[in-house]
Amino acid sequence: EVQLVESGGGLVQPGGSLRLSCAASGFTFSNYWMTWVRQAPGKGLEWVASIKQSESDKYYEDSVKGRFTISRDNAKNSLYLQMNSLSAEDTAVYYCARRQNVACDSWGQGTLVTVS
Amino acid sequence: QSALTQPPSASGSPGQSVTISCTGTSSDVGGYNYVSWYQQRPGKAPKLMIYEVSKRPSGVPDRFSGSKFGNTASLTVSGLQAEDEADYYCSSYAGSNAYVFGTGTKVTVL
Numbered sequence: 001e002v003q004l005v006e007s008g009g010g011l012v013q014p015g016g017s018l019r020l021s022c023a024a025s026g027f028t029f030s031n032y033w034m035t036w037v038r039q040a041p042g043k044g045l046e047w048v049a050s051i052k053q054s055e056s057d058k059y060y061e062d063s064v065k066g067r068f069t070i071s072r073d074n075a076k077n078s079l080y081l082q083m084n085s086l087s088a089e090d091t092a093v094y095y096c097a098r099r100q101n102v103a104c105d106s107w108g109q110g111t112l113v114t115v116s
Numbered sequence: 117q118s119a120l121t122q123p124p125s126a127s128g129s130p131g132q133s134v135t136i137s138c139t140g141t142s143s144d145v146g147g148y149n150y151v152s153w154y155q156q157r158p159g160k161a162p163k164l165m166i167y168e169v170s171k172r173p174s175g176v177p178d179r180f181s182g183s184k185f186g187n188t189a190s191l192t193v194s195g196l197q198a199e200d201e202a203d204y205y206c207s208s209y210a211g212s213n214a215y216v217f218g219t220g221t222k223v224t225v226l
Binding site: 035037044045046047050057059061062095101102103104105106107108109110 | 117119150152154156161162163164167168171173205207209212213214215216217218219220
């Protein structure tokens with residue numbers, strides 16, 4: 001069974017940093033693109049970043065470019081999101097998701113990041 | 117990228133059908149056959165219901181179907197059931213390895 005478990009969320013002050021982690025199991029992690037998607041309280045879904053299997057290619061939504069860094073460790077079956085220069089607009093539940101067929105076919109339960 | 121446009125709400129009685137639209141541009145929905153649909157129940161993670169416009173992942177009932185015409189994609193839920201009550205989001209590839217989601221539609225089963 002595919003499992004994705006996010007961690008690392010919490011309360012951080014504006015301008016601060018936070019590193020999210022996503023532990024993957026139940027599939028061959030190194031074979032898949034991975035993605036971070038966020039959802040502000042009471043709002044819709046927003047794509048944040050994606051990373052290729054080998055970490056050679058990374059892509060970001062415009063509002064997080066230069067502030068967020070997506071990375072992965074295939075040996076540890078883990079995905080990360082380093083978030084710097086956080087603002088109130090970054091407050092959201094952050095989901096990690098596996099990408100297959102240009103869609104997110106498995107999702108974690110999410111981790112809440114509050115910037116205040 | 118701007119969010120894809122969905123109606124805020126849709127409703128139907130049990131057994132009826134409901135169709136949700138998702139309007140984008142030629143740079144996203146109209147330009148690629150990579151539209152997906154997600155169901156999200158309150159307090160839960162999204163669940164993939166449709167990918168590549170009209171394909172269903174294993175385990176998704178065939179009551180769910182997807183289509184696309186021009187810059188607008190649609191999700192139809194036939195034979196509505198109480199368990200279908202949820203928020204639904206479309207998503208599209210937008211080129212250059214970027215993605216865009218829709219504004220979301222709350223489906224109510226009357």
